[in-house]
Amino acid sequence: MGRLGAGGMGAVYLGRSAGGRTVAVKVVRTGLSQDPGFRDRFRREVQAARRVSGAFTAPVVDADPEAETPWMATAFVVGVSLHQTVARHGPLPEGTTRTLAAGLAEALVEVHSAGLIHRDLKPANVLLALDGPHVIDFGISQAADGTALTTGGAVIGSAPYMSPEQALGHELTAASDVFSLGATLAYASSGRNLFGDGASAAVLFRVVNTAPDLTAIPGSLRELVASCLAKDPAHRPTPRQVIEFVSRDGRTGPTANWLPPAVAGDVAALRSVLTSLPEPPANDGLTVPHPSGDTVRPPRVPCLPAARVGGRCC
Numbered sequence: 001m002g003r004l005g006a007g008g009m010g011a012v013y014l015g016r017s018a019g020g021r022t023v024a025v026k027v028v029r030t031g032l033s034q035d036p037g038f039r040d041r042f043r044r045e046v047q048a049a050r051r052v053s054g055a056f057t058a059p060v061v062d063a064d065p066e067a068e069t070p071w072m073a074t075a076f077v078v079g080v081s082l083h084q085t086v087a088r089h090g091p092l093p094e095g096t097t098r099t100l101a102a103g104l105a106e107a108l109v110e111v112h113s114a115g116l117i118h119r120d121l122k123p124a125n126v127l128l129a130l131d132g133p134h135v136i137d138f139g140i141s142q143a144a145d146g147t148a149l150t151t152g153g154a155v156i157g158s159a160p161y162m163s164p165e166q167a168l169g170h171e172l173t174a175a176s177d178v179f180s181l182g183a184t185l186a187y188a189s190s191g192r193n194l195f196g197d198g199a200s201a202a203v204l205f206r207v208v209n210t211a212p213d214l215t216a217i218p219g220s221l222r223e224l225v226a227s228c229l230a231k232d233p234a235h236r237p238t239p240r241q242v243i244e245f246v247s248r249d250g251r252t253g254p255t256a257n258w259l260p261p262a263v264a265g266d267v268a269a270l271r272s273v274l275t276s277l278p279e280p281p282a283n284d285g286l287t288v289p290h291p292s293g294d295t296v297r298p299p300r301v302p303c304l305p306a307a308r309v310g311g312r313c314c
Helices: 036-050 082-089 094-113 175-190 200-209 219-228 239-247 261-275 305-309
Strands: 002-007 010-016 022-028 060-064 071-075 079-081 126-129 132-135
Touching (some): 022 036, 036 060, 036 071, 079 082, 079 261, 082 126, 082 261, 094 132, 094 175, 094 239, 126 261, 175 219, 175 239, 219 239
Antiparallel strands (some): 002 010, 022 071, 079 126
16 A cells, blocks of 8 residues: 555555555565574564554564565554654643553553563654554563563663663663653653763763753653652552552543644544555565465555654664
């Protein structure tokens, strides 16, 4: 139906399963598919994503990591990324951020119940949809028993959202994701990275050694964000405690109007684009796996506006 975006790992296409379900098909670049190490990482990513199937994640519909061109199809979330939303419209309103906190915490409950640690929760991996936020991308997740899904001993992640223990290369627990949750909520409500920008080493130094300035965080969220950002993992709340904190005012669940009008408009525009896509041409020389087990040929079209508004590229 169209290409959502492309990156160094390959491309993500919009498609439909044999049952008519709209899906995002992640197709690995040919060169990488010949790399045994990368193929193993992709295989583990599929395994991790299949273990998570909560309301606030994008479940796997089908995948074939052993194919000549490995691919994975997930349910397509009609939503815009938190990162691009804040960059475009500024910080989210307090009520929206509270609902975001509860939704992301629910997603982490599902992730951790599946025995996984996400390890890369950040604004770019959060999609804002009309039914609530969704967590995506389990490419560098880790089994909670310490079995790494990526190169052993490597410090991998996004510096402004990594926990101190992750930055130091220490053993991780589910509490590491809670630190990332706090940093993500701070970005949503303040419009900036709490630990600054610049070289990763400098950012990680601040993550490990400095206390962030929380004055830009609304008062009702400041205590929650501060507790999530505790340097000691043992002092952070669990995802369920985050949900309990937000539920004290009785506004935990997303509603049809939980998003600000401008952001809801972006989601509506994305939905409009998806419903008006032309039929793909019969042949353009490319073959993309189809979740039904067949293959389809994607059209050579520019990235959809969805990719610029918030569609996820690999």
